[in-house]
């Protein structure tokens with residue numbers, strides 16, 4: 001993991017009492033060593049999220065939870081703010097808990113379909129032990 005991206009992430013985390021949800025997620029779009037934009041998880045639902053049911057890695061459906069995934073928020077910003085093709089974008093997922101410990105931010109089922117559909121270059125996600133390449 002590029003140290004600079006980690007520092008950008010740390011700078012973007014608001015005080016814990018301002019978090020909209022229990023954990024704080026950021027998806028960052030980068031191109032090589034260049035930071036492009038980011039998205040955070042939001043406590044409101046986007047219509048695209050409603051069309052694609054959300055399941056966590058254990059297969060549990062959480063489509064009813066009022067939230068938008070940071071991946072979706074970030075990728076919509078990429079589209080709106082740049083003309084960089086998704087094939088050149090690497091998405092890095094960060095997630096911290098309320099003790100500011102890094103935790104697992106593997107994309108959910110809905111985001112996984114989105115990443116495949118957009119043919120992203122690659123996706124890295126945080127785990128308690130560092131970063132993993134999403135396949």
Ligand SMILES: [Zn+2]
Nearest residue numbers: 069107108111
């Ligand atoms: Zn998701």
